[in-house]
Amino acid sequence: MPVLERLLREVEVVDEIDWQPGYDRACDPGACVFGPAWTDDHDGVGGHNGCDTRQDVLLRQMRDIELRWGSECRIYEARLTDPYTGEELTWRDDGYWIAVDHVYPLARAWHGGAWAWSQRRRVAFANxxxxxxxxxxxxxxxxxxxxxxxxWLPPRRASRCAYGRRYVAVAAQWDLPLTDEDVAAVRRAC
Structure with a gap:
């Protein structure tokens, strides 16, 4: 059985994801539902290593990395092939225009069940x-x-199936739902 079909069997499929109150992406006092952005204070891969999660992602995915003098985390120069567009980016030229995407968006995760998770689990998911x-x-x-x-699917057609598989894998790993329409879109992309 193909990997995608196996993963789809592991995921709850729903008509729609119901709205749940309480989601706030900002860390206003008392409303930091997924923890501080890019925290290093989590138990997952890269947690407590002295680099924030954004830096961990960049260091894992970029290539030809040159770090700033004296730093274990801060990039001076590196290259990235954007997985959604295929565009080649460099840290020196494009660093301000490189973002870190939550494949399964935080707001969607909140409404899909993360609202009922412990704070620790939400921080682990976000990182x-x-x-x-x-x-x-x-x-x-x-x-x-x-x-x-x-x-939404990546603008580059050749990236759509990989994105869809990754989205489903995240949903399966974290026990988050997919909508019927999400499943149909992923199957079409693949």
């Missing part, structure tokens, strides 16, 4: 560098927003 986070161009990340595969 999952193995599955959930991808370095991409900021413009593409902004265009995606909190959409799932039914509403």
């Amino acid at each position: 999952d560098v193995r599955r959930e986070l991808l370095a991409v161009s900021a413009a593409v990340n902004d265009a995606k927003g909190a959409a799932g595969p039914a509403e």
Whole structure:
């Protein structure tokens, strides 16, 4: 059985993801539902290593990396092939325009069940560098927003199946739902 079909059997499929109150991406006092952005204070891969999660993602995904003098985390120069567009980016020229995407968006995860998780589990999810986070161009990340595969697919056709598989893998790993329309979009992409 193909990997995608096996993963789809592991995921709950729903008509729609119901809205749940309480989601706030900002860390206003008392409302930091997924923990501080890019924290190093988590138990996942890269946690407590002195680099924040954003730096961990960039260091994992970029190539030809040259670090700033005296730093274990801060990039001076590196290259990235955007997995959603295929565009070649360099840290020196494009660093301000490189974002880190939550493949399964945080807002969608909140409404899909993370509202009932412990704070520790939500922080682990938001900082999952193995599955959930991808370095991409900021413009593409902004265009995606909190959409799932039914509403958004990478602009580069050759990237759509890989994105869909990754989205389903994240959902399976974290016990998050897919909508019927998400499943149809992923199957079409693959």
